[in-house]
Amino acid sequence: MSSYETLAGCYDALTEDVAYQKRADFVEKLLRRSRIPVHTVLDLACGTGSMTCILTERGYEMIAVDGSEDMLAAAREKAADLAGEPPLFLHQEMPRLDLYGTVDAAICCLDSLNYLTSPRDVQRTLQRLRLFIAPGGALVFDVSSPEKLRGLDGQVFLDETEDVYCVWRAEFEKRNQVCTYYMDLFTRREDGAWDRGFELHRQRSYEVEELKAWLLEAGFTHIRTFGDCRMRPPREGEDRIYFCAIRGRD
Numbered sequence: 001m002s003s004y005e006t007l008a009g010c011y012d013a014l015t016e017d018v019a020y021q022k023r024a025d026f027v028e029k030l031l032r033r034s035r036i037p038v039h040t041v042l043d044l045a046c047g048t049g050s051m052t053c054i055l056t057e058r059g060y061e062m063i064a065v066d067g068s069e070d071m072l073a074a075a076r077e078k079a080a081d082l083a084g085e086p087p088l089f090l091h092q093e094m095p096r097l098d099l100y101g102t103v104d105a106a107i108c109c110l111d112s113l114n115y116l117t118s119p120r121d122v123q124r125t126l127q128r129l130r131l132f133i134a135p136g137g138a139l140v141f142d143v144s145s146p147e148k149l150r151g152l153d154g155q156v157f158l159d160e161t162e163d164v165y166c167v168w169r170a171e172f173e174k175r176n177q178v179c180t181y182y183m184d185l186f187t188r189r190e191d192g193a194w195d196r197g198f199e200l201h202r203q204r205s206y207e208v209e210e211l212k213a214w215l216l217e218a219g220f221t222h223i224r225t226f227g228d229c230r231m232r233p234p235r236e237g238e239d240r241i242y243f244c245a246i247r248g249r250d
Contacts (some may be wrong), residue, residue, distance in 0.1 A: 004080055007070075007183070007185060007187070007197075007199055008048065008068065008070035008071045008073070009070075009074070009187065010161075010163075010164040010166070010187055011035070011047065011071070011074065011187065013161045013163070013164050014159045014161070014164060014166055018050070018110070020050045020051060020054055021054060022229060023051070023068075023109065023229060024051060024054045024055060024058070024119075025229075026229040026242070027051070027055075027107055027109070027140055027193065028058070029105075030138065030140045030226070030242065030244040031085055031138050031140060031232065032116065033138055033222070033224075033244055033246070034104065034105055034136065034137055034138035034246070035136030035137070035138075035246055036104055036134060036135075036136040036137055037104065038060070038104045038105045038134060038137070038138070039060065039061055039104055039106050040060070040061045040062075040103045040104050040105075041055060041060045041061070041062055041063070041070070041102045041103060041104065041106065042062075042063045042064075042065065042077070042105070042106040042107070042129075042132065042133075043055070043062055043063070043064045043065070043087075043093075043105060043106075043107055043108075044094060044106055044107065044108040044112065044125075044129070044141075045065070045067070045094060045108055045112030045113075045115070045205075046064035046065060046066045046071075046072075046075055046089075046119050047066060047068075047071050047075065047107075047110070047112075048071055048074040048075050048078060049064055049072075049076070049078050049079055049089075051072070051076070051107065051109050052075060052079065052087050053063040053075075053078055053079050053082055053087075053229050056082050056084055056085070056086075056087055057082060057083065057084065061083065061085045061197075062085075062087040062088070063087065063088045063090065063103060064087050064088070064089050064090070065089075065090045065092050065093065065094075065098065066089075066091065066092075067091070067093045067094065069091055069170070072089050072091055074088060075085040075087075076089055078158065089233075094108075094112070094113075094116060094121070094125040094128075095116070095121045095124035095125045095128065096124075096128070097128040097129065097132065098128075099130075099132045101132060102132055102137075103132060103133060103134065103137065104133075104137050105133065105138045105139070105140070106132070106135045106137070106138075106139050106140070107128050107139075107140045107141065107222040108139075108140075108141035108142075108248060109141070110142065111142060111143050111144060111203065111240065112141075113125070113141055113143055113206070114143050114144050114149070114203035114204055114205070114206065115201070116204065117178050117202050117203070117204040117205055118120065118204075119204075119210075122206065122211075122214060123214050123217070123218070124176050124219040126214050126215060126217075126220070127218045127219075129218070129227055129247075130218045130219045130220060130247055130248075133245065133247040135161050135230050135247055135248070135249040135250060136246060136247065136249060137246070137247045138243045138244060138245070138246055138247075139215075139220060139243075139246075139247065140242065140244050141238050141242070141243050142228075142241060142242045142243070143206055143211070143239050143240070143241055143243070144203065144205075144239065144240060145234070145235075145237075145238055145240065146177075146205040146206070146207060146237055147196065147238075147239075148239040149172060149177075149179040149203060149205045149236055150172050150174075150178060150205065150241070152170035152178075152179055153170060153171060153172035153173070153179070153202040153216070153230070154169075155170050156167065156168070156169045156170075157169070160176025160186075163187060163188040163192075164185070164186070164187055164188070165185075165186040165187075166183060166184070166185050166186070167179050167181040167183075167184045168182060168184070169181070169182050170182075176204070177204055177205040177206075178202050178203070178204050178205075179202065179203045179204075179205070180201070180202050181200070181201040181202070181203075182198075182200060183198065183199045183200070183201065184198055185196075185197040185198070185199065208225055208234070208241060211243065212225075212243075215243070215245050219247065219248045220245035220246060220248060221245065221246050221248045222244075223243065223245045224243070224244050224245070225241055225242065225243055225244075226241070226242040226243075226244070227240075227241070227242070228240040228241075228242070229242075245250065
C-alpha cells in the first residue's frame with residue numbers, strides 16, 4: 001500500500017490540533033520579508049490542502065503540488081466551494097517540480113522536506129524552487145529538528161476519533177539519520193465494522209547548517225531561521241524550525 005492511501009481519508013480528523021490558522025498567520029509574517037509583492041504562492045507538498053485553502057481565502061492565488069494523488073483528491077474536494085480564484089492542483093514529486101511560470105513566493109509546511117530521505121533530493125528540490133520563484137521572492141518552509149526526530153526513537157503513539165483509530169511507533173536509525181513510522185490505521189465503515197490499513201512513513205533528520213548551505217548553493221540569500229511560530233531564532237531543543245530565504249536576483 002502506498003503512503004497516504006489510507007491516511008488521506010482520515011488525515012484531517014487526526015490533525016485537528018495543528019492550528020493551521022495560527023501557522024498561516026506566521027507564514028504570512030515571513031512572506032512579508034519578500035523583496036517583491038506576493039500575489040501568487042506555491043504550496044509545495046500541500047497534503048489535503050488546509051494551508052492552500054486558508055491562503056486562498058486570504059486573497060492569494062495558489063498553486064498546490066503534492067506527490068500523493070489521494071491527498072490531492074482530498075484537497076480538491078476541500079477547495080471546491082472556496083470563494084476567489086480556485087487553486088491549481090498538480091500531482092508532482094518535490095524534486096521534479098515543474099510549473100508553467102514563476103510564483104511570487106513558495107511555502108512548504110509541516111516538515112514535508114523531512115520526507116525526502118535523500119540529501120540529493122532536498123538539494124534538487126531547492127534548485128527547482130529557485131527556478132520557479134521570481135527574483136526577490138520568498139521561500140518559507142519548516143522542518144522537524146534533529147532533536148525531535150532522535151527523541152521519537154522507540155516511542156508509541158495513539159491518535160483516535162469516533163471513527164478513526166491510529167497506533168504508530170517510531171524507530172530512529174542513527175546510521176542514516178532516518179526516522180521510520182509504522183502506522184496501523186483502523187477506520188469505521190458505514191455498517192459499523194472496522195477496516196484496517198497499514199502505512200510506512202520515513203523522515204530524515206537535517207541539520208540547520210547543511211540546509212543553509214544548500215539554500216546558498218541553490219541561489220537563495222538573506223537566509224533566516226525561526227522557532228516554531230516565533231519571530232526569534234530557534235532555541236535548543238526546539239521541535240520545529242522555520243526557514244525564510246530570498247530567491248537571489250540573476
